[in-house]
Amino acid sequence: MSGTFDRTISNTDVMRRRATLLQRMHIDGVLLLLLLLLATGSLFILYSAGGKNLDLLLKQATSYGIGLTAMVVVAQFEPRFMARWVPLGYLVAMTLLLVVEFFGYTAMGATRWINIPGVIRFQPSEIVKIITPMTIAWYLSTRALPPGIKHTAVSLCLILVPFVLILKQPDLGTALQVVVSGAFVLFLAGLRWRWVFGAIAALVPVAVGMWYFVLHNYQKQRVLTFLDPESDPLGTGWNIIQSKAAIGSGGVFGKGWLMGTQSHLDFLPESHTDFIIAVLAEEFGLVGVCLLLLVYLLLIARGLIITVQAQTLFGKLLAGALTMTFSVYVFINIGMVSGLLPVVGVPLPFISYGGTSLVTLLAGFGVLMSVHTHRKWIAQA
Template identity: 65%
Template sequence: MKPLSGISPPNPRGLRRDPLWMRLHVDPWLLLLILVLATVAGFVLYSASSKNMGMVYRQGAHYAIGLAVMLFIAQLQPRLMERWLPPAYILSVLLLMAVLVVGTEAKGAQRWLRIPGVITFQPSEIMKLVMPMSVAWYLGRREMPPRFRHVCICLLIIFVPVVLILKQPDLGTTLLIAASGFFGLLLAGLRWRYILGALVLLVPGAVAMWFFVMHAYQKQRVLTLLNPESDPLGAGWNIIQSKAAIGSGGVFGKGWLQGTQSHLDFLPEGHTDFIIAVLAEEFGLVGVSLLMLVYLLVIARGLFITHHAQDAFSKLLAGSVTLTFFVYVFVNIGMVSGLLPVVGVPLPLISYGGTSLITLLAGFGILMSVHTHRKWMSQG
């Protein structure tokens, strides 16, 4: 018998219908927060670039591409992504190897692959997504907490791309990729004896990196962190000018477009790595605090999605992506304020740049996929 007009047919299982945003595979809260950050990025970038609308338009185009990628990835089921991870990891490692052989060099670093007439890209940006997914794929199929041999295999998965990226060299990206892999191990319930063992090895490992791995300019960044005034016109210039911009903003800032450090070209890389110094000078402590609140809400939403994920792979993946985003924010603000060495990590979703922005939005697409492809219960 046909149902009466205007009355929905009964649901024999007694389950709620999925809301519209679940059917579209879009998390409305994440999307809203991303759009807020995009708006902030437009205003700050316009000032940081000395009113260069061309740069603002290009960043808008990057956002459009990134949002399209995010929405596309959100439509893919986590199970499908899990299936293609082994070949994706192998391909990413091969691309990193290709960078060392035929990569394009710029500013003393060989990090890009160029397909003539098509695209120039950084394979290390792809690894920022592939790494947490690979660790989640491996551990999600094993018992937890992971056994020693599983931990060793995960460390090998992390070690191979980390070494290849260090040779480019790109210390900032190396730290982010290593962190995304280690977060997967921690979320899998890594035993305390392994964590304590890693802490014991941290000091000799740092010494070995200083003498055998780090380049001269990277050592100089660490020395500059300890005493930036030792070379105020050289290596210490960036940090000194950045802290001057942040301090001059006070509580309420000088006002939009009224910053002097960036507009008079005292602040280097004001539209990329040091863009939060521009924001702090013009909007003060209040503006920075509001930005931190938005970031906190993004991280909280990611952890909420992690908590409600319904299988081990999804939980590990969502948690790793969320905590890696936290590291992005922490490292950038730490280096701009002089608490960490300068390692070239942009402020997520605010700094100018295409590849990094698209990679971040693709990560949010993964979070949306995890959240919207689960069985609908009662949580939002």
């Protein structure tokens, strides 16, 4: 009996030391576990979606390693330290967008990258998706809330600058994500409902104006294809038709890993990036998709808990905006691939192939961990 009791005490001590280690590293164990589950699932799906391309898999695994390192590093900084340096970060991010505008690397008809040959190629717009809500949270956290006309106008200007620069690349999907991330901070800050409803009412004339004066022809075609994909089944409607076919053919349990036909026979374009969930649905069926959605819901729930428990206004606004923006990314991609939304080129978080996007997302969760774990240390001090 005493031996069993001693072993129980020993196991308890080990668990405490592990918990203490995570706390000292400012890592939230729940978020870390869920992110590692997504990382593992991502590599399995990507291997199949990428046509068993080991180089692609190695690049994604490397990006995960860099991203997890960035997450741990970011989590070490206290939220008040981040708030102090956010204005400089915003200026640097806008400078990088200007560099893209004049000296950017062009691929597939878009200029979105900064390319340093032999060193790195990255998208500054991905960084802006984190910097923008941080900047709005910093600005509003030092003002009286709910924000008045002046502070709301300043916040909208801070959002409008990156929106215009990213839209010119052109990258409508990312530009809209930046707007959404900043708008969530305003909403959490207590923006008056009459202004919220006014903004919703203004969407119609804004959409009409963008249709005639802002959107490129290929972007207009995506909207028309969304409304009637069968109008051009071998052209612009091909992607969404094949995506639906892949999702439907998976049934409840799927065809099995590496057994998908739409992706392996090259019927499904962009199968390793924007349309990767169609590969998941075909090979693992409804069950696989539901398990992925469950992990996403747990991540979002954990983010909302961190938001509620945040002890500073800056931390609360930032954590809430990052969590809600992440949920929008998931909703847009799944809605796009299933034909419920127009195709706007938004990758599936943590699953789609892409280095800069992956590192930025993990850095964002590092911010969430910082808000949560530094709160605990403050409470214990």
